[in-house]
Amino acid sequence: MxxxxxxxMPGLPQANLxxxxxxxxxxxxxxxxxxxxxxxxHFILEKGWHIYWINPGDxxxxxxxxxxxxxxxxxxxxxxxxxxxxxxxxxxxxxxxHDEILLPLTIHTPPSxxxxxxxxxxxxxxxxxxREVCIPEHADLRLSLPVAATASADPHHAQLFEKTxxxxxxxxxxxxxxxxxxxxxxxxxxxxxxxxITTAEFFPFDPGQIDNPAPQKLQPSHTGATLTxxxxxxxxxxxxxxxxxxxxxxxxxxxxxxxxxxxxx
Amino acid sequence: MKNPRRSILQACxxxxxxASAFAVKVGExxxxxxxxxSNGRQQRLSDYKGKFVVLEWHNQGCPYTKKHYESGNMxxxxxxxxxxxxxxxxVISSAPGTQGFVTxxxxxxxxxxxxxxxxxxxxxxxxxLGHLYAAKxxxxxxxxxxxxxxxxxxxxxDHPTSDQGDIASSKNYxxxxxxxxxxxKPVAEAATxxxxxxxxxxx
Numbered sequence: 001m002x003x004x005x006x007x008x009m010p011g012l013p014q015a016n017l018x019x020x021x022x023x024x025x026x027x028x029x030x031x032x033x034x035x036x037x038x039x040x041x042h043f044i045l046e047k048g049w050h051i052y053w054i055n056p057g058d059x060x061x062x063x064x065x066x067x068x069x070x071x072x073x074x075x076x077x078x079x080x081x082x083x084x085x086x087x088x089x090x091x092x093x094x095x096x097x098h099d100e101i102l103l104p105l106t107i108h109t110p111p112s113x114x115x116x117x118x119x120x121x122x123x124x125x126x127x128x129x130x131r132e133v134c135i136p137e138h139a140d141l142r143l144s145l146p147v148a149a150t151a152s153a154d155p156h157h158a159q160l161f162e163k164t165x166x167x168x169x170x171x172x173x174x175x176x177x178x179x180x181x182x183x184x185x186x187x188x189x190x191x192x193x194x195x196x197i198t199t200a201e202f203f204p205f206d207p208g209q210i211d212n213p214a215p216q217k218l219q220p221s222h223t224g225a226t227l228t229x230x231x232x233x234x235x236x237x238x239x240x241x242x243x244x245x246x247x248x249x250x251x252x253x254x255x256x257x258x259x260x261x262x263x264x265x
Numbered sequence: 266m267k268n269p270r271r272s273i274l275q276a277c278x279x280x281x282x283x284a285s286a287f288a289v290k291v292g293e294x295x296x297x298x299x300x301x302x303s304n305g306r307q308q309r310l311s312d313y314k315g316k317f318v319v320l321e322w323h324n325q326g327c328p329y330t331k332k333h334y335e336s337g338n339m340x341x342x343x344x345x346x347x348x349x350x351x352x353x354x355x356v357i358s359s360a361p362g363t364q365g366f367v368t369x370x371x372x373x374x375x376x377x378x379x380x381x382x383x384x385x386x387x388x389x390x391x392x393x394l395g396h397l398y399a400a401k402x403x404x405x406x407x408x409x410x411x412x413x414x415x416x417x418x419x420x421x422x423d424h425p426t427s428d429q430g431d432i433a434s435s436k437n438y439x440x441x442x443x444x445x446x447x448x449x450k451p452v453a454e455a456a457t458x459x460x461x462x463x464x465x466x467x468x
Contacts, residue, residue, distance in 0.1 A: 061427070
């Protein structure tokens with residue numbers, strides 16, 4: 001399997017690329033008719049540098065992807081691993097990734113792959129990488145996979161994909177419930193889990209809804225907890241659903257889509 | 266005679282209090298301030314009562330700021346709107362030693378080189394004006410109306426990228442808001458998510 005890293009950012013010094021190595025990876029060494037291919041863009045970042053989550057928070061920009069696929073193939077959405085919270089100043093909070101992260105997705109394969117020669121996948125990735133300063137970067141990545149009767153996993157990559165799966169937000173367990181009550185300047189996110197929750201952190205999917213640096217006050221109850229989130233000054237209209245990721249230490253990250261009850265006027 | 270040190274402490278405390286007490290919310294009074302510009306003159310928001318005032322947070326090294334200056338987009342907006350009587354205040358809140366920090370004379374050279382035309386550039390290396398307005402990014406744009414009410418808080422346009430090529434197809438929120446407000450209409454999109462580099466605050 002071949003992963004080629006080519007950077008073609010006109011006007012930027014080559015040195016800018018030393019802050020990250022980026023590669024297009026597949027979980028497997030080959031592809032077969034009709035079998036979806038787990039793929040991902042793997043960022044290995046220089047120490048101290050970071051890239052951004054789908055909601056970057058108060059500053060920054062998430063990576064973007066433009067796929068070039070053979071006829072019949074299609075790319076699913078990026079499945080964003082749970083982010084880390086980053087604090088460029090006391091008044092600003094960003095959401096993103098340090099060190100190393102795989103941003104996975106599924107490539108859908110047509111029922112019959114006509115090509116008997118290796119199939120080439122391409123993606124143009126643009127990302128912003130920051131430390132104290134920010135640098136926009138860009139790469140055209142290519143990956144070629146041979147066609148085989150049955151696809152076989154690449155053991156090294158399979159391990160990376162397994163590790164990443166643990167960071168992907170899961171649906172809330174069936175018995176759990178999330179709801180939100182809106183007041184003038186706060187959202188109260190109540191989680192019913194059937195057991196107390198003593199630590200939790202919420203990451204909003206949509207920018208401009210909550211005040212990112214504001215402390216999230218957690219009030220445990222015997223059935224779960226209520227997390228108080230300060231509304232963003234940018235939020236001028238009521239929202240009907242609060243979407244995001246709930247991170248509870250020792251649990252998987254959970255995807256939250258909680259209906260918002262408006263204040264009684 | 267008051268102890269001058271105590272007065273300074275009180276002034277700092279007052280500013281901190283103002284920063285926490287006043288959310289910078291569209292539709293509410295824009296917080297008042299006094300700041301020194303790159304020519305050493307005092308600039309007060311209240312000096313401009315009766316005029317529209319644009320505040321533009323700036324960091325000349327930030328790729329998002331560069332997008333709008335190297336393309337000439339920001340200068341075009343500055344010239345167009347100041348010609349129509351709008352006051353344009355560029356604010357630099359980068360702390361000494363961080364990206365975008367400049368001395369007043371370096372800033373004046375930059376304005377000349379870039380052919381920029383703000384009414385004034387406010388030097389805010391301590392970040393108090395930035396924190397007062399909760400400025401998050403460079404650029405981050407605010408508009409204050411002639412009554413002193415904040416009527417816009419957010420991004421310069423709807424393409425949160427650092428690519429100059431996106432400007433032509435972007436909707437400029439600042440121009441749109443100024444057109445609506447100067448035409449006596451309410452601003453339709455009065456709060457958007459600002460985009461860019463984080464403001465390089467001291468703390």
